[in-house]
Amino acid sequence: MKIDSPDKLNAWKEECLQKDAKLKKKVMVCFGPGCLAAGCREIYAKFEEILAERKLGDITLESFKKTGCHGLCEKGPLVVIEPEGIFYNRVRTSQVKDIVEKTLAKGEIIERLLYKNPKTKERVLKYHDIDFYKKQTRLALRNLGHIDPDNIEDYVMRDGYQSVAKVLTGMTPEEVIDEVKLSGIRGRGGGGFPAGRKWATCRGVESDVRYVICNGDEGDPGAFMDRSIMEGDPHSVLEGMIVASYAVGARDAYIYVREEYPLAVQHLYQAIDDAKEHGFLGENIMGTDFSLDIHISRGGGAFVCGESSALMKSVAGEVGEPRAKYIHSVVKGLWDKPTVLNNVETFANIPLIMNKGGDWFRSIGTEKSTGTKAFSLVGKVENTGLIEVPMGTTLREIIYDIGGGIKDGRKFKAVQTGGPSGGCLPEDKLDLPVDFDTLTKAGSMMGSGGMIVMDDHTCMVDVAKYFLKFLVDESCGKDVPCREGLYQLHKMVVKVTEGKASEADLQLMEHLSKYIIMGSLCGLGKSGPNPFLSTVRYFRDEYLAHIIDKKCPGGVCRDLIRFEINDKCTGCTACIAPCPVDAITGEKDKIHILDQEKCTKCGACYAVCQFDAIDII
């Protein structure tokens, strides 16, 4: 069925809503990245198996939906039962039968499957009463967890493709661009460049052909916002791209998806096929003379392929390597044609801006950073997962209210934002509002939305070492400052962790960093020294402790620590077996002895001791 007018779209939406209303209950099994890893496929299969044998009245297999990421990945696999919004977490296959027999058949709640508030230790019945969700505003992630991404009807039911109808039949490209400008939306992929301005420039360039590209490379380790959107709500990305293509005058558009995201590719292909079948893509969309095809391009596999010039080379089939851009890719991009490149999350916001207006969008967030931002919140917080908050929310709100505070009652030490080349912020920056400019000013950055929380068992020099290593490995190696400079900087940070560096080294590292930033060709090198610079800015004492006192205050750097058994030792013998080098000896009920000569400082004993009897010195 081709939808070629707004009326037809509305009629279809009505039909989908009615069909959905017939489902008395819906069981949403989360198929997001975290739940997939936790085994949701087995959960789903178990439901199918039970349903095949047992009739459940109105509830049929149609009531079961494989959805995108619900967000609370830490607690997966997740099963949400609508319309009540009953939220079951950490579901095991052995418990599926119970869910069917008790909750679905009789409406009974299974207490132990409910989410437990880490602070109050109380069980929470419903989805929206969980602190994790209460403080969020889900715009880009609006459909995640609520629809089956492979089912276009689910999408249409929730206002899908309304913006395409509105824009194509009632707005000029210039009006679309003005609305995007009005919304103030800035790119979500890292740079934070105003999308409206980018589109306007592209449209303004004299050319017979223009392109739109969606950046789904998401190379930041640990980040999964874009992946979750592409997997869980692929149509929203297509819809945003259709609007953008209409606005700038593109006939072909590309989605560049990271090689490691096969599920995203699969769902995007399905979505493109369905969109084509219903006339949202292809010739004469909405009965107008606007036509568009969206193609999928598989990533080159390297982090640097997410950089705009490298990405465009890669889409064109060349080696994905950055080039100097004194002529911007908006003017001369893919195949030298004017090209708009935006991030997945940026595109996912566009339909909302078109439907509700730029004014509505800019009423959310801060003046200069409008709307919301999705983050993947990971590290030492109680609730890790995928979140979305209005710009301007403080780090403290994110970490303590949504994240539920630091895990295991430990102390907060730092939060790293902005991906590998972002920066670490200390405790006294926790009340900073999260927006593009504030984070940059504080020496970190928004990046694409990675957020890693660290507790007091973290060594900041070690953190810098970790991220620098990532960047050294991912630098394409084209230019000298980035290739040789980051390599040497990493070597020197390693030297600090070994207690072999001097204060002069620290100065050399700061000097080198300055010229890596100034001299590098692309954003990777230009932000490459950040892991070092932000940690040395806020945790200089910790560097000096390594250098002068030859101590690692975080208790992490092996060359500078020693494990010692104190008199809290109960002689429980738990630590004897885990030690790989037999450095611990002792009899039951007597204080054990740790042989410093043998100890390799692996920390195995420390990890198993229940009595706080092992000190890191």
Added chain:
Amino acid sequence: MKIQINGRWYEAREGEMVLDVLRREGIDVPALCAHEAVEPYGACRLCMVEITHEDWGGWKGNVTSCLYPVEDKLIVQTHTEDIIELRKTVLNLLLARCPNSPEIQKLASEYGIDTTSFVPREDADNCIMCGLCTRVCTQMGFNAISVAGRGYGREIATPLKEAPPDCVGCLACVKICPTHHIQYEDIGTTREIWGRQFELVKCKQCGKALITREFADYLIENRDIPADYFDICDDCKRSGTARDFKKLVHWEEKEEAEEEVSA
């Protein structure tokens, strides 16, 4: 159009890069990865200069001159404090990468760097990864060698690290390499380069071996060169022309003498 460099105005042509003007005017800016035979690349970062313009509202920026197109009234500074410091840092890093390269040692010492502050590369060779060799090879139409790997481990390599099937032994890469890193050897009538051996075409007159059969065939086929062009080497051709020319001159002399006699 005119551009200002270090306070003086110079003529520049549409389509040129700033480095082209610097080189033409003999203004000393180091540049290791740029060569007129190939497209600019921007890898060594030594050619960086500071630019500004009276219409830019005081904005200044540092750009690689090899890649920055000239525009009218562009104002260029080639030796600001920061740029000198950047070049020193780059040379310091290159000296760690190629501690044994005389070319790098010389350039570094011109910027006051005699020993590197960094950790020198183990088993260092003299390749600075400027990419000139691969680019010239591509430009010639052969694509025999390419850049492999990334980051610090990036290297110039042949396909599968074997003797490159598309190499014709033209030596363009050898000649363009700024640090003389690429080795080749001509022994008798064979040439060895990149682990591959080539038969050399012998001059039918003097017997000297100068060009590989593959390269000669390529040029004959693709560059509209007569099929027998490489049968005789340039030296012999030149001396042949000289001989013919001499004959011609002597013939005229002879005629003159005969005329004199007859007169």
